[in-house]
Amino acid sequence: MDAHLTFKATGLVMAGGAIGAALRFQATQLAIRLGQTGYPLATLSVNVLGGLAMGVLAALVFKGQIAEPMRLFLGVGVLGGFTTFSAFSLELFQMLERGAALTALGYGLASVLLSLAAVAAGFVVTRSFA
Template identity: 55%
Template sequence: MNPIILVMSGGAIGAALRFGLSRALPVSAAGWPWPTFAVNVVGGLCMGVLAIWLLRGDSSAEPLRLFLGVGVLGGFTTFSAFTLEMAQMVQRGQTGMAAIYATLSVLLALGAIFAGMTAAKAVWA
């Protein structure tokens, strides 16, 4: 299948999932951005599992990497919303919250990737 179609269709699914989560976890204008925080941490976990699964090396790896990794997870997670929310916190004078949000987002998403990789290795080792 055409790589562009794989990425586009996966991206549409990921974006729809992120939109659904943003409706399920609404946030007030000055509150903690739970939807973005959640998608980036969950996306890290899923990417860790996917990375280990793809490293198993079967012949279907590249189309699945494009569809799931670049498309679905690329559309699901969001760096642009993360940075916008941090900028809005700073503009509202919530610099402490912005710093905590940035730190926790990066550390927990990174930790989630390693947790996903560890779990996947335990399953497929």
């Protein structure tokens, strides 16, 4: 990819990411206004909606109905800003679709457990120094 195309692709991802992040923020604000406490319903809702949207987008890309610039804008940008869980879910689905169930299981468990461990480590280390 030449520099011009890379710059254009980066701009598409950035613009989409801003929209996705704003949508995520508004979903959280709506949950707060509705009195959400305790259970992270906004996060769950965003992750499920993002997964659904990523599935629709992936099917359209597969059928050749979505061009690469739109895939970058919507998939990497908007959905990436809205929830990275949608990309994770798509990757798991693709592994399952290829018949790599054990790989998908390992990837899913490793992603969740290692991410949880990383959050805990970052929190504990930072708390001890801050």
